[in-house]
Amino acid sequence: MVVLNALFGPDSRGGAIMSQAHRFTGPRILSCFLLACMVALSVGCAGPRKSVPEVNAAELPDDAFQMYLARVDLVTVDEAFRAMLILADGECTAKTFDERSAALEAKGISRKQWNLKPDNVIDCGSVAFMICRICQIKGGVDMHLIGSWGLGDRRYAMRELVYREMLEDAVDYQYMTGARLMGLLAKADQEMARKNLYPNQGIDLSDETDRDEKGNLIVPKTGEQKSP
Amino acid sequence: MNPNRILSAVTLVLGCTVAAMAEEPASKPSGETLRYEVVQVEGKVRVGPETDEALNTNAPGWFSPKVGDRLGGGIQIRVPLRSKIKLVAMPADPPTVLLIESASTISISELAYKDGAAKSRIKLGYGAIRAGVSEGATRSDMEIEAPSATLSKRGTDIFRFEYHDGRFMMSLTEQGRGMLQAIQNQSGYQNGQLSRFVTAGQFVTQQLIRAIDNVQFDRQINVNDQFGLSGNDKLFTLINDHGLGFLLPAGLKPINMIDGNRNGDQPLGDQENLGNQNNNNQNNLISPLVRPTPFVPGGDFGIGQGRLPIFRDTLQKRLNSGSEMGGLFFKKNQGTR
Structure with missing residues (x-):
C-alpha cells in the first residue's frame, strides 16, 4: 500500500498523471504497468514468516x-x-x-x-x-x-x-x-x-536382498542365536 | 503291592503333569519379554524416551544405539538423513525384521507377548518403515499407526509404510505374502475410517483409497454415437440432449424424450423402446425447434448432438412452418433402428 500510494497517490507523479486522464496515452499506460511490475519483482513475492517458532x-x-x-x-x-x-x-x-x-x-x-x-x-x-x-x-x-x-x-x-x-x-x-x-x-x-553419491552401508530390506532361493524371508540372527 | 494302587498313582502323576503343561505353554513367554535387537545401524540414529518431545537429543535418556543393543517398548527412535537402523525381534517367534529409513521418527509404544501373540504397536510420526514377519509358532499382532492412517498386517512380509505431510503410501512387495489392511482415518465417513486390503505387488495411498470407491462410476459414454447407444447410456443422452436449457425463459424446463412436453400429457418413455416412434408420439428430440420456444441458432453446448440440416437456406422456413426436420436424425413415425 505504501508503494502504491507513493506511485499513484494524490501528491505523487503517478497521481498527477492519473488526474489528467485525457493525457493518459497508450505509452504512458504501458510504462506505468511496467514500472509496477518491476517494483513487484524487485521486492519479491515472498515475505518474512509471520509465525514465531518455539525454538531458535x-x-x-x-x-x-x-x-x-x-x-x-x-x-x-x-x-x-x-x-x-x-x-x-x-x-x-x-x-x-x-x-x-x-x-x-x-x-x-x-x-x-x-x-x-x-x-x-x-x-x-x-x-x-x-x-x-x-x-x-x-x-x-x-x-x-x-x-x-x-x-x-x-x-x-x-x-x-x-x-x-x-x-x-x-x-x-x-x-x-x-x-x-x-x-x-x-x-x-x-x-x-x-546413486551412491555418499558412502553408505547399503542397509536394505527388499525382495532382492532379503529372500532365499525359495522366496522365504531371511531374518538376521540376533546375539542370542549367534552364541552357542 | 496292589496293581490297582500303582496304576492309580501313575494316572494321578500323569494327570498332574498334563495339567501343569496346559497352564504354561512352553513356547510363549509371559510379560514384557519381547525386544527388538539392533542388527545394523548407520548414521546418527538416536533413541530416547517415547514421551520426550524435546528437539535436542543430547538430553539425559537419549543414546546412540549400537549393534547388539536391545530395545523394548516405550521408546522413540529418530533417524536423520543419511541414517538407517535395522531391528530384529528377540526371541524370534515369530521371526520379525524392521528397517527404519532415513528422515524418520517412530515410537514403539507397546512390545510384549499378550494373549498368545507377539503384540507390537508402532507409531510413525513421519518417514518410512519397512517390516517383514515370517510364520512362527506365535501369532504376530503388529500395527503401525500414522497421524492419518493405520496399517494392520495379516501375516505379511516385506511391506512398506511411508507417511509425509499428511500423505501416506502402504505397499507390499512383489513377492510379499499375506496382505495388509490400510485404514485411513477420515471423519464423517463410515465411523471415520476407510479401509482397503493390499495384496502382493500393490500399493495404496490416501488418494487411491478414495478413488477405489469412485472408479466404478468412471467409464466412457460415447455420446456422439447415438445409434449405437442403448439402455442407460441412451437415456443419459436423451435427458441431456442439448445445452439450451439456460436460454429458455424462466420457469420453463428443457424438453427431452424422458421429460415429455411441458403440458405433461406425454407419458415417460420406455427405455427399451426409445427408438420407436408411433403416430401419436411427437419426436421430442427436435421438440425445441418446432415448439414455440425461443431458439438460438449456434452451437449446441450440451452433449453435442447438434443439428445437421441438409439445406441451410431452408432451415428457417422449416422452423417457421413447424414441419418435420430433415437430416440425419429421427424422423416422425420412424421405426426402431
Missing part, C-alpha cells in the same frame, strides 16, 4: 534441526539453505546465512540472481532446483535448453520433481512447508543413496 533453529544441532523442520509451518530461506547443506554434505558447518549462501553458490546449488532474503519464506521452485543439483538430476529438454541459463530454471526443476513423484503437483512459487520439505529431503536422500 540456529541453536539446534543438525539432527534436532531436522526434527524442527518437520514441525515448522513455513520454511525460511536460511533454514532451507541449511537443510540443503545437510543433504549435500551430511552436515552444515556454516554458521551464518552469508556463509551458507556462499557455500551453495560455490557448488552451483543455488544462484545469486535469485536475490533471496534469509528471513523470507522460501518457494518450492527454489528448493526443487537445489534438490535437482544436489541429486544430480539433469532433467529433460526444457531444463537443458531453457532452465540451464536461468529462464524458468526453478519452474522446470519443480516439474521434474513432480514427474519423479518426489513432490506433489503444485506451482513453483508456492511456499514450502516444513513437513513437505522433510518429505522431499527423505526422497532426495533415497535418490542419493541409490
Whole structure:
C-alpha cells in the first residue's frame, strides 16, 4: 500500500498523471504497468514468516534441526539453505546465512540472481532446483535448453520433481512447508543413496536382498542365536 | 503291592503333569519379554524416551544405539538423513525384521507377548518403515499407526509404510505374502475410517483409497454415437440432449424424450423402446425447434448432438412452418433402428 500510494497517490507523479486522464496515452499506460511490475519483482513475492517458532533453529544441532523442520509451518530461506547443506554434505558447518549462501553458490546449488532474503519464506521452485543439483538430476529438454541459463530454471526443476513423484503437483512459487520439505529431503536422500553419491552401508530390506532361493524371508540372527 | 494302587498313582502323576503343561505353554513367554535387537545401524540414529518431545537429543535418556543393543517398548527412535537402523525381534517367534529409513521418527509404544501373540504397536510420526514377519509358532499382532492412517498386517512380509505431510503410501512387495489392511482415518465417513486390503505387488495411498470407491462410476459414454447407444447410456443422452436449457425463459424446463412436453400429457418413455416412434408420439428430440420456444441458432453446448440440416437456406422456413426436420436424425413415425 505504501508503494502504491507513493506511485499513484494524490501528491505523487503517478497521481498527477492519473488526474489528467485525457493525457493518459497508450505509452504512458504501458510504462506505468511496467514500472509496477518491476517494483513487484524487485521486492519479491515472498515475505518474512509471520509465525514465531518455539525454538531458535540456529541453536539446534543438525539432527534436532531436522526434527524442527518437520514441525515448522513455513520454511525460511536460511533454514532451507541449511537443510540443503545437510543433504549435500551430511552436515552444515556454516554458521551464518552469508556463509551458507556462499557455500551453495560455490557448488552451483543455488544462484545469486535469485536475490533471496534469509528471513523470507522460501518457494518450492527454489528448493526443487537445489534438490535437482544436489541429486544430480539433469532433467529433460526444457531444463537443458531453457532452465540451464536461468529462464524458468526453478519452474522446470519443480516439474521434474513432480514427474519423479518426489513432490506433489503444485506451482513453483508456492511456499514450502516444513513437513513437505522433510518429505522431499527423505526422497532426495533415497535418490542419493541409490546413486551412491555418499558412502553408505547399503542397509536394505527388499525382495532382492532379503529372500532365499525359495522366496522365504531371511531374518538376521540376533546375539542370542549367534552364541552357542 | 496292589496293581490297582500303582496304576492309580501313575494316572494321578500323569494327570498332574498334563495339567501343569496346559497352564504354561512352553513356547510363549509371559510379560514384557519381547525386544527388538539392533542388527545394523548407520548414521546418527538416536533413541530416547517415547514421551520426550524435546528437539535436542543430547538430553539425559537419549543414546546412540549400537549393534547388539536391545530395545523394548516405550521408546522413540529418530533417524536423520543419511541414517538407517535395522531391528530384529528377540526371541524370534515369530521371526520379525524392521528397517527404519532415513528422515524418520517412530515410537514403539507397546512390545510384549499378550494373549498368545507377539503384540507390537508402532507409531510413525513421519518417514518410512519397512517390516517383514515370517510364520512362527506365535501369532504376530503388529500395527503401525500414522497421524492419518493405520496399517494392520495379516501375516505379511516385506511391506512398506511411508507417511509425509499428511500423505501416506502402504505397499507390499512383489513377492510379499499375506496382505495388509490400510485404514485411513477420515471423519464423517463410515465411523471415520476407510479401509482397503493390499495384496502382493500393490500399493495404496490416501488418494487411491478414495478413488477405489469412485472408479466404478468412471467409464466412457460415447455420446456422439447415438445409434449405437442403448439402455442407460441412451437415456443419459436423451435427458441431456442439448445445452439450451439456460436460454429458455424462466420457469420453463428443457424438453427431452424422458421429460415429455411441458403440458405433461406425454407419458415417460420406455427405455427399451426409445427408438420407436408411433403416430401419436411427437419426436421430442427436435421438440425445441418446432415448439414455440425461443431458439438460438449456434452451437449446441450440451452433449453435442447438434443439428445437421441438409439445406441451410431452408432451415428457417422449416422452423417457421413447424414441419418435420430433415437430416440425419429421427424422423416422425420412424421405426426402431
